[in-house]
Amino acid sequence: MKTLTLDLSGIYTAVTPQSIQAWEEKSNQYQQQLHAGTGLGNDFLGWINLPCEISEEQLSSIEEAARGLQERCDYVVSIGIGGSYLGARAVIEALTPSFEAYQTKHTAPQVIFAGHNIGEDYLSELVAFLRDKRFGLINISKSGTTTEPAIAFRILKALLEEQVGREEARERIIAVTDKARGALRTLADKEGYKTFIIPDDIGGRFSVLTPVGLLPIAVAGFDIRELVRGAREMKALVDESVPFAENPSALYAAARNSLYQAGKKIEILGNFHPRLHYIGEWWKQLYGESEGKDHKGIFNASVDFSADLHSMGQWIQEGERSIFETIVSIAEPNTTLRIESDEANLDGLNYLAGKRVDEVNKMAELGVRVAHIDGGVPNIRIVLPKLDAYYIGQLFYFFEKAVGISGYMLEVNPFNQPGVEAYKKNMFALLEKPGFEAETEAIKARLK
Template sequence: MIKLNTNLLSPFLRPGDYKLIAPQVRAVQQQLLARTCKGRKMLGWLDLPVRQTDQEIKKILDAAGHLAAKAPYLVIVGIGGSYLGGCSAIEFLQPEWEPRENRPTILFFGHHLSSAYSTELLKFLQDQDYCVCVISKSGSTVETGIAFRLLRRQMAKKYSAKEMRDRVLIITEPGDGSLRRFAETEHYTHQLDHPEDVGGRFSVLSTVGLLPMAVSGIDIHEVLQGAAAMRSICMKQTDLKTNIGLRYAAGRYLLYRKGRFIENLSLFDSSLQMIGEWWRQLFGESEGKNRRGVFPSTTMMTTDLHSMGQYLQQGRRMLFETFLRVQNQPDRLVVGKSPKNADNLNFLAGNRMERINRTAWEATALAHHEGGVPNMTVTIDRRSPDCLGRLFYLFEFSVAISGLLLRVNPFDQPGVQEYKNNMFAMLGDPKYAHLKAQVKKKLKKLYG
């Protein structure tokens, strides 16, 4: 179960505010479901929880089983939506310190351009037995391509050509993309499809996210069942009081119209950190267009109460806050009593750790509300595949609604090409040669 509590949006928002925009929200919902909205060609994510056949799921499970049995390490190569969903699911559901019996350790590569990280990872892998899963929708992503080149060069020194091909799984779009052409030319037999009608940041419930989950031992059937349950709520219910996806989107949109341009997602459990990163990409790329959109930021609580807490309490009132927490956590740790009470914390003796964390959330939500920060709370019932599937679908549906309310296309990302034009021109891509002199001149003027 996933619950949304919006009590602390009052008095910043009033019941009448929701009533005024309810017809607009329902109209956008109907456009989305009728596939008549902006970006209609990229709406495959809407049906991912129910459209994937048993045969398609079996292919994912078979590929995951092959990789898990082959080596103790799996390197997943990808960036953005190609790695964030799977990475966040593994962090959320897998105990951090427990060994995973008969499951490989999953490492990530190609999610940035750090030469130090790349060098250290490749050095570590020199003496390890490993497989590789390359995930790229287009097949031409710079970070992914470089990482795959580096891995192929190293693998060629460790394994025969046949053995190397048996250790590589490629997930990319069907058709004539660059990675697909490469896979066919080099005879890589282990291939899965990235859905053509699903953008990278909406791909967590497709092969892209399900394969890493399956390799780590997560029940992907249960993930999809949870997502399907949330899909039913979001698609069939039109009342903002009962449709959690519509209510979250409507609240965000109303706050945006009142000058709250930043949403801070406050994460009240360490297992939620990568979900926060996934959420940040999903909302940032979907809404940030045409000089519009809520800026998504995240804080890890209670850690960031000791860094960002001051700003959240007394800084500029241009933000609102969404708390994300898990209700039912292991509750075995009890704070003991100290004979000398040197830290003056004996008032906590006998309290369970989870109760203290829950109280910290309640106290923070109240303090920030009284400090002028409207906030709401999304509560996940427990760390389970079902709840995770529900959460993924909730956020995907909500950002689609809020993006359409902002009158932008939530399913494209035209702005990301701008830095690439400059970068490729400077690095010598022939297709951008006409821009090189112009970019160099601008940089010289800026930096000397």
């Protein structure tokens, strides 16, 4: 079976192979800390062995619950924010044919996302769309009180109960939450909702292989067993026992930190496949939330090529030389389409006649790589043999293991996110939430 591959040859205009090799001792040390649980954030390391610990019973239970929603619903709204949203959306978007939403018949419910913003128009339009539709809800929240998903759940739960009654609504709502505490756990126990547990030792951005990600993905009709299998295979390939020079996660972490030390403060994750957009969104949270601390860390951005070559391409080619790029490439598309000859040839494309569209795409990718390297943008290339659940599982675990090592190289705790609370405190104060009276008075005085 083929596996994900990592190509660092495009970074050696900015750093040397020796600078990467120099990280070997620390990389080995940090891997040992991750596996022994002796480093920073060691109470959130449940993701490390997760691919090998997911049981047949757990997978079957998730699949059974998914079938229950599939039988009752044409649409399922997955409610969550951050890690309770991005992993599932990334996988579903990557595996769903581009025009599936426009089909009149579907083999599985359409999964819609809510609770990831506080847009009144978004929620109003969603309510209007779901009215008189067969829909269900997956509410994903550790506490049940996170503002964005809590608002969405309150509104959509009321709509569902209005349409089908409280008894039937119980069969169409699944809660993914804490095992014992929190408002959502209390409500789920009271109402008798089917529930799945968010493990205490796995943070949101690492949770895609828990029910947080697996349940919505299964509802959408995709093979969660293949996703887990891919992650399990990658776990073996990036294990602490694998030598540094053969360990893609360790090498990626070392390359990023070498480039950071060389003044490359921005990493752009790019792709040449339109269905990878939300992989970039998931990656931005994984790396930004893990490393952006203590006034340190690489800034993460993402682009979709070739479209963004006609917007961001100019800046990437000739802007400030503080960037490097990582490209996720798909070796072989899932379909075949060739460019035909045209007798008039008014567009001048007959030189491409007989070629696959993907061959043109691959030459665009290669041309971009050479141009960017020549322009002072180091290039890391990650290649997936094809775009399917198995290789996405590999990619996710590769990135997760690498960010753990990379965060330790940066000397930060990659498993907390204290800065996320700052906006919440201000929002609660401005909304005059009970318990924030002093903060309300202080912030209103500042804003006079």
